[in-house]
Amino acid sequence: MSSAPAIELVGISKRFGPVAANRDVSLSVAAGSIHGIVGENGAGKSTLMSILYGFYEADAGEIRIAGAPRRIRSSADAIAAGIGMVHQHFMLVETLSVVENVVLGAEGGAFLKGGIGKARGALAKLSQDYGLAIDPDAIVGELSVGLQQRVEILKALYRGAEILILDEPTAVLTPAEADQLFALLRALKAQGKTVILITHKLREIMDVTDRVSVMRRGEMVAHVATAETSPPALAEAMVGRRVLLRVEKEPRERGAPVLEAVGLSCRDGRGTETLKDVNLTLHAGEIVGIAGVAGNGQSELLEVLAGLIQPSRGVVRLGGQILAAADRHPARLRDLGLMHIPEDRHRSGLVTAFSAAENAILGYQHDPAFGSGPLLSPARIEAHAREAFAAYDVRPPDPALKTAKFSGGNQQKIVLAREIERGPKVLLVGQPTRGVDIGAIEFIHRRLVALRDAGVAILLVSVELEEVMALSDRIIAMCGGRITGERVAEAADERDLGLLMAGVTDEAA
Amino acid sequence: MSAAPVELPRWADIALVPLVSVIAALLVAGLVVVGIGENPLEATALLLRGALGSAEGIGFTLYYATNFIFTGLAVAVAFHAGLFNIGGEGQATVAGIAMAIVCLALPMLPGFLAVPFAILGAAAGGALWAFIPGWLQARRGSHVVITTIMLNFVAATLIVYLLREVIGKPGSMQPETPDFPAGAILTPMHQLLAPLGLKLPASPLNSAFFLALMALVAVWLLIWRTRLGYAIRTVGANPRAAAYAGISPAAVTMVAMAISGALAGGLAVNEALGVQHRLVLDFTAGYGFVGIAVALMGRGHPAGVGLAALLFGVLYQGGAELSFDKPAITRDMVVVIGGVLVLFAGALDGLFRRLVASVLGMGRAS
Numbered sequence: 110m111s112s113a114p115a116i117e118l119v120g121i122s123k124r125f126g127p128v129a130a131n132r133d134v135s136l137s138v139a140a141g142s143i144h145g146i147v148g149e150n151g152a153g154k155s156t157l158m159s160i161l162y163g164f165y166e167a168d169a170g171e172i173r174i175a176g177a178p179r180r181i182r183s184s185a186d187a188i189a190a191g192i193g194m195v196h197q198h199f200m201l202v203e204t205l206s207v208v209e210n211v212v213l214g215a216e217g218g219a220f221l222k223g224g225i226g227k228a229r230g231a232l233a234k235l236s237q238d239y240g241l242a243i244d245p246d247a248i249v250g251e252l253s254v255g256l257q258q259r260v261e262i263l264k265a266l267y268r269g270a271e272i273l274i275l276d277e278p279t280a281v282l283t284p285a286e287a288d289q290l291f292a293l294l295r296a297l298k299a300q301g302k303t304v305i306l307i308t309h310k311l312r313e314i315m316d317v318t319d320r321v322s323v324m325r326r327g328e329m330v331a332h333v334a335t336a337e338t339s340p341p342a343l344a345e346a347m348v349g350r351r352v353l354l355r356v357e358k359e360p361r362e363r364g365a366p367v368l369e370a371v372g373l374s375c376r377d378g379r380g381t382e383t384l385k386d387v388n389l390t391l392h393a394g395e396i397v398g399i400a401g402v403a404g405n406g407q408s409e410l411l412e413v414l415a416g417l418i419q420p421s422r423g424v425v426r427l428g429g430q431i432l433a434a435a436d437r438h439p440a441r442l443r444d445l446g447l448m449h450i451p452e453d454r455h456r457s458g459l460v461t462a463f464s465a466a467e468n469a470i471l472g473y474q475h476d477p478a479f480g481s482g483p484l485l486s487p488a489r490i491e492a493h494a495r496e497a498f499a500a501y502d503v504r505p506p507d508p509a510l511k512t513a514k515f516s517g518g519n520q521q522k523i524v525l526a527r528e529i530e531r532g533p534k535v536l537l538v539g540q541p542t543r544g545v546d547i548g549a550i551e552f553i554h555r556r557l558v559a560l561r562d563a564g565v566a567i568l569l570v571s572v573e574l575e576e577v578m579a580l581s582d583r584i585i586a587m588c589g590g591r592i593t594g595e596r597v598a599e600a601a602d603e604r605d606l607g608l609l610m611a612g613v614t615d616e617a618a
Numbered sequence: 619m620s621a622a623p624v625e626l627p628r629w630a631d632i633a634l635v636p637l638v639s640v641i642a643a644l645l646v647a648g649l650v651v652v653g654i655g656e657n658p659l660e661a662t663a664l665l666l667r668g669a670l671g672s673a674e675g676i677g678f679t680l681y682y683a684t685n686f687i688f689t690g691l692a693v694a695v696a697f698h699a700g701l702f703n704i705g706g707e708g709q710a711t712v713a714g715i716a717m718a719i720v721c722l723a724l725p726m727l728p729g730f731l732a733v734p735f736a737i738l739g740a741a742a743g744g745a746l747w748a749f750i751p752g753w754l755q756a757r758r759g760s761h762v763v764i765t766t767i768m769l770n771f772v773a774a775t776l777i778v779y780l781l782r783e784v785i786g787k788p789g790s791m792q793p794e795t796p797d798f799p800a801g802a803i804l805t806p807m808h809q810l811l812a813p814l815g816l817k818l819p820a821s822p823l824n825s826a827f828f829l830a831l832m833a834l835v836a837v838w839l840l841i842w843r844t845r846l847g848y849a850i851r852t853v854g855a856n857p858r859a860a861a862y863a864g865i866s867p868a869a870v871t872m873v874a875m876a877i878s879g880a881l882a883g884g885l886a887v888n889e890a891l892g893v894q895h896r897l898v899l900d901f902t903a904g905y906g907f908v909g910i911a912v913a914l915m916g917r918g919h920p921a922g923v924g925l926a927a928l929l930f931g932v933l934y935q936g937g938a939e940l941s942f943d944k945p946a947i948t949r950d951m952v953v954v955i956g957g958v959l960v961l962f963a964g965a966l967d968g969l970f971r972r973l974v975a976s977v978l979g980m981g982r983a984s
Contacts, residue, residue, distance in 0.1 A: 222711025417861060449862070457862040462855045467848070472863035474848045483844045 748879025
């Protein structure tokens with residue numbers, strides 16, 4: 110192994126208009142190591158990696174691969190330099206098979222047959238080398254998210270990547286899948302490959318990396334050996350101040366039942382039952398967390414309760430009243446005091462093409478406060494947003510800025526402010542901190558606990574088991590659309606909940 | 619920060635990129651003119667003089683622009699709801715039929731009532747014809763692109779039947795209605811402005827032009843200043859977010875299509891009520907399709923639509939004069955120029971966005 114670092118970035122700077130995304134960033138990644146890069150959303154990690162992968166060209170600075178300076182002006186240059194990238198959102202053709210996806214862009218001639226044959230052989234060898242069991246003829250769209258990610262990794266390895274960049278790879282994985290991924294990364298390292306892991310989850314950094322670099326506001330603020338640091342120290346470096354990683358919460362007597370679901374069942378478009386006979390009671394002043402691996406009915410439960418999809422059976426009572434079909438509509442439920450922070454803010458919680466001020470009234474566009482008659486008043490909408498953004502520390506506090514330009518945490522704060530400020534009786538919360546930086550997580554958690562203390566009934570769905578355990582008063586586990594068990598939060602432990610989430614019910618145990 | 623499409627400052631997006639596109643289109647069109655052995659500079663001068671060099675020319679240019687404003691706005695409103703309404707021709711046709719029926723059925727109405735009724739009739743006819751595909755998409759999942767273009771053919775056949783068998787002029791060999799009552803027509807511009815001491819030569823320009831300008835403002839108000847416009851834009855940008863917000867994408871689809879069709883009806887108002895004073899076959903003459911180009915070029919914004927409509931008005935009027943002066947350059951050439959313009963301003967827009975972005979970026983760095 111050569112002594113030169115696999116990658117050296119020297120003095121990289123990149124501006125987007127007035128924003129300095131990267132300022133004089135230097136980074137050295139030793140060959141055959143796993144190097145973590147952490148930083149809040151918008152700290153410049155993705156920009157830096159995009160420069161390394163040829164999506165952008167740096168305004169200044171130099172890239173050296175294995176000691177030699179290289180210009181990387183396109184992803185083709187990056188691939189030629191032995192760099193492979195696994196994006197957060199996979200770049201796969203879902204209707205094609207694994208092997209077809211792997212040769213995509215490297216077909217090796219006008220006719221597919223030769224390239225596919227070669228790829229099949231190479232894939233078999235790669236699978237063996239790294240213990241990546243995968244059927245080359247499976248259709249990618251039918252694979253689990255974890256397996257799709259393996260296809261992405263295989264794709265990069267097939268093209269001869271010596272350096273693998275993974276951008277937030279665990280954001281879409283279950284805890285078990287994440288563990289498998291880390292095992293794979295260690296195997297890659299054992300074979301002499303270099304891995305760059307971009308993440309905001311400090312536990313992953315501590316688990317798997319050798320060294321870690323911290324970015325804040327476009328600059329590198331620390332390079333340390335993982336063994337010599339700790340999560341609180343990293344968090345402090347990322348945010349620039351001390352952060353509370355634990356949620357502080359006083360015990361509280363819960364109030365009267367507010368929301369009750371009785372015998373809820375639901376079918377999706379294909380007729381598959383996604384919710385099976387779900388019974389649930391939510392009291393004032395408590396947080397009930399739903400623990401479950403993604404895709405086990407939690408999303409459907411939220412959507413049924415929010416009036417976005419209709420149940421095939423069962424009733425919902427809000428404040429003691431059974432909701433008629435006409436009441437099970439998002440606009441009507443908002444009027445009744447049931448607010449909803451959706452799981453995916455990009456897909457349904459926000460219109461990213463709108464200004465932040467416009468998004469701050471989404472769902473409340475009929476409120477007389479925002480205009481007169483059929484007209485909306487831009488001045489009033491802006492004033493409202495300015496006030497809400499100040500109260501919720503949305504940065505930048507610019508109501509006219511396009512929502513897509515805010516970081517994930519600040520987008521989430523816009524949603525949070527919108528749904529909380531009207532004093533909900535019931536709050537449905539889906540993945541409140543997905544893609545949100547540490548500083549904002551702390552803020553969001555504190556707000557949710559304050560709401561509970563003020564007597565709001567909160568239903569929390571999150572794929573982060575830690576989050577569910579930290580915030581909830583009661584935890585309900587779901588598996589296959591069914592409720593498999595319930596625990597008081599203090600008495601719950603991860604192993605026990607893990608069994609419930611896997612479908613091992615109390616009765617069976 | 620992601621490798622998203624190129625982001626430009628607003629002014630560049632609205633003004634600079636279309637301008638670069640138009641210049642590129644004119645250069646390519648110039649090459650074609652050279653190809654047929656004419657001098658492109660001379661041709662451009664003739665075209666501009668024909669369109670803008672005389673009061674009469676300007677009158678014609680604005681008359682054409684009136685048509686393009688209506689059809690361009692029709693496409694733009696549907697665009698904001700995420701719908702591609704390419705049925706402006708058919709909607710204007712049915713609008714014309716409805717308007718003719720109103721005009722001919724109510725001969726006793728005084729002018730100040732007949733004209734508003736006729737305009738409302740046109741709007742209702744166009745709205746109905748566009749509501750049908752809106753309903754089909756919202757409730758039955760049939761795509762509006764398919765249904766609107768199919769309904770163009772239905773409307774084209776319907777008007778032939780009606781003009782021949784039902785509302786046609788008795789005894790006439792032409793497929794046309796009798797003349798509308800004298801009260802039920804729009805005032806030509808040269809008559810309208812005469813009391814102000816302005817002596818204008820006769821042109822087809824009429825008071826429908828003011829209606830078009832009002833429509834520009836009204837559409838801007840609708841889209842950016844009303845709750846309905848907010849709902850339309852939400853559905854267009856993110857239907858799931860609309861459903862989450864309690865906005866029904868199905869209802870908005872139907873409403874937006876109806877508004878779009880009503881705007882296309884403005885074409886019938888300008889042509890039949892303003893110029894021909896009767897309904898003739900094929901009065902839509904492809905203006906409905908050009909409206910798609912106008913809306914694309916104008917980026918769906920009323921200000922852009924107005925400018926693009928003016929540009930196409932110049933091309934139509936100047937082109938007609940040009941082919942008169944230079945027989946080698948036929949009206950088909952003008953169609954070619956228009957086509958190149960659409961290609962560059964609509965389809966190849968991304969080409970120049972990158973160029974403009976890099977030029978602006980360099981300007982900032984130095």
